[in-house]
Amino acid sequence: MTDSSAAATPPQKGVLGWIERVGNRLPDPVVLFLWLVGILVVISVIASAAGWSALHPTEVDPETGRQKVIAATSLLSADNIARLWVEMPATFTHFHPLGYVLVVMLGAGVAERSGLFGTAMHASVRGAPQWLLTPLVAFVAMMGNLAADAAYVVLIPLAAVIYHAAGRHPVAGIAAAFAGVSGGFSANLLPGQLDALLFGITEAAVETVFGDWQANIAGNWYFIAVMLFLFLPVIWYVTDRIIEPRLGSYVPAGLAAKGDIGEQDRPLNDGERKGLRHAGLAILFVIGLWLLFTLGPGTPLVAEDGPPEGRFTPFYQSLVAGFFLLFLLAGWAYGRATGVVGNHRDLVKMMSESMGDMAYYLVLAFAAAHFVAMFAWSNLGLILAVHGADGLKAMDLPAPVLLAAIVLLTAALNLFVGSASAKWALLAPVLVPMLMLLGISAEMTTAAYRVGDGSTNIITPLMVYFPLILIFCQRWQPSFGLGSLAATMLPYSIGLLVTGTALVIGWVALDLPLGPGASVHIPVPTTAP
Template sequence: MAEAQAGSGTQSGILGWIERSGNKLPDPVFLFFWLIAILVVVSIAASLAGLSAAHPTEVDADTGAATVITAQSLLSAENIARLWVEMPQTFTHFHPLGYVLVVMLGAGVAERAGLFGTAMRAGVRNAPIYLLTPIVAFVGMMGNLAADAAYVVLIPLAGIIFHAAGRHPVAGIAAAFAGVSGGFSANLLPGQLDALLFGITEASVETVFGDFTANIAGNWYFIAAMTFVFLPVIWFVTDKMIEPRLGPWNPSMAGKAVSPEQQGEVADGDRALSSAESKGLRWAGLAVLFVVGLWLFFTLGPGTPLIDETASAEARLTPFYQSLVAGFFLLFLLAGWAYGKAAGTIEDHRGLVKMMAGAMEDLAYYLVLAFAAAHFVAMFAWSNLGLILAVNGADFLGNSGLPAWALLTAIILVSALLNIFVGSASAKWALLAPVLVPMLMLLGISPEMATAAYRVGDGATNIITPLMVYFPLILIFCQRWQKDFGLGSLAATMLPYSVGLLLAGLAMTIGWVVLDLPLGPGAEVFMEVPTTVDPTGPASAE
């Protein structure tokens, strides 16, 4: 790691400027605290200036005139009292917090028991040479369900497997990195990221329009399609651009000899699964089938507890959508437990509880970040600036005559650019969502579509910014096979992937909007413009 950091300081040009500029930014936690301080100053100035907006659909019951929303100073007596009195509530009611904690309780067991690592190894070890690249890329995108495990297990393993197949190990690392990080949102199943982002989306809607329930499966069809759109891009770039550029792999070249440690890794990466591991995967598969069957029973069985028979046709499946967070918790938990018991990595219930506690320990930093982000989102709502900006921004964009696909294209490009400087997906969405989501809703674009557009831009530039938390680690993986491989080499290797994924994501988004395809169960691109606004925000409404 020290070698990567030392090398990174000598970069020049655009890459060096990006790195130096990004390094000057504070930690995302303090970035939110600084933004809160700026927000306080802006709210005071906006309040003194009488900044306001007339809501386009709300009218005053007495006068019949349009409802006027005015900016509120965050240093008013009411808001100061709200800050200190409601601080525990502001933190604990931050929607992403509960979603992520619940899902990670299960996912932490699956990761620590070894299910994710074994499943990824099983998915790539016997791949035919000509299908090695797409299989590595596909497993990488699916491996996002395992969060950090995909970075530390699959990416170095891909280099080992490519070497064992006589191909350049760095090409394998690049393909896996592109799948895991460039295709960060692409997957056949919703997972932890969906819970995290839609929690922020839900909070952003509620700051303006009051009560709203996010659908964690609201991007399911979109991210599944993204998987198959990104797969040929990664395959083409790896086999036709990156591997020819790297040249034939020759371990005997000066400075590139394979060490005894690497030889051991090759043998381990290419070894067959043990009988215990195979048995664990079978048991985990049965556990997954059990959970899926259980949810089908709850949805379609007697009493239909996950279907509200009394609601309108559009709202009947609301309990089902709300149950998906718990569903993924149970799926990961039981699959991880079944694997661990069969493979011998979990001895008894005490080991299971210890793994769940370890998953919570890993979220310590996220809890600190969530505390800062929760207060930024809440105070943004108290100031009314989000609503005012959304209304005025919607008026401006509506009068511009830009079609929906052009607006969403702009969001994708802004997200991709911002991602170069702020690596955290949740931190960026917590910054953008309070303005973008309500603004697009006032233009008739759904929160699910806004979230989907953000995800396209967020993943594309993950793989070219040195500020991405795993970027130095990927560099170390490459240097184990090619000692003269520097930061610029990694950025240059990954740039074609970034451009290709961004262009493919843009084309897919535009086509999705033009064809008006459903984004997920019960989630559409467009929606009716909301006719009600809760100017007090969710906190005071309680």
């Protein structure tokens, strides 16, 4: 990703063009987040004075024995003012994606600057039909959810490199990968750590009303597999027929000056082929090392004493470090073979330069971290989630319509509460027992929640990786702003939401199994603890 200037994107028309123009008139994202903090402070003061509150679905006040009250808290209270200034370093350094991004980029910077990324993508797409790039990127992106946060910081920037090497607009590659990783957050061929996380919350929600109930981590297996194959053509169509035509052609300034637009078609030289072989051996070494840690003596990356659904949690959590080591060693091996890396000083220099590229992201992350944290301190997100669930319960809708409403409610709440587990922890104690009393299984309610949770991830700045995606886009097109990103991702969000909602309604209507031993309908429970 060395070329950062491109031909200007042609003026856009229609609704998406209006969204882009209005969004790009907004101030720099750093300043925008600071404005949002100011607005949030005002709203929190009004909410606190007005007594906005909600009853927590599960927590009990130890003094009264009644449900705990969630009250809006003024961000100008003495406690929150002290919290802002005292915890400022921790608020920044504990910002969830920060550590993941910096660790992976330390290794990825070496792989990029040594030339490995460019050569590997060059080799992979040379002679391959360009029309297959989008479905391949979307498929890998959705499967990459098994790697959780690592998928954001690894797959999405790599998609830009792939598209660039194929002579296509790199921002289209970022959009397709972002739609797969984040919009298709739950779509996969295999259950993973997200299933363990969500079904653990589902189990607790059921037990608060109906007593002992064992979660089935594969309870959405068939559903999420079908979701992947339905989302794939949606992402493919939106990318190739809507987004890439809007972006126009991408011609890096350096190549345009030389008239060498067909550079991606040249054959690899001997040094590059040797470098790829050495990099491949380094990759096999890292994979073998992780297999040893997972399957070998002592199994340090497997929690042998933990619950079955959480046995591989250490393995999943180690993947960010694994990608760091893989990129670092593969980049070093390629650089040594091609002569780009002479000694350890070259390696350290490449790692340092990669951190220099992240300087703006660090400033942006500082502002975003404080907005997200202060939103949580105000309790406004929790109150919105609880009242939204209560309102849905009061509608008394037919099962297919109710589940579709749950999808839409979750999609709307996701604009304000980004964490999938945090929203589900608040919604599940109300939604799961409520639908079980209507004869709808806990697995079906969880599946409906998952559809709504992913569809709006890609259009809300509150999603913690949203600023990072903006930085990825700006590396290829410096004029790309918040409005550009929102306009680019909105068609994906609408397409995935409509498709996912139709999937939920159809699944309930046809009464299909959701996974092994998991059905849509259940006998209405008649006993409670």
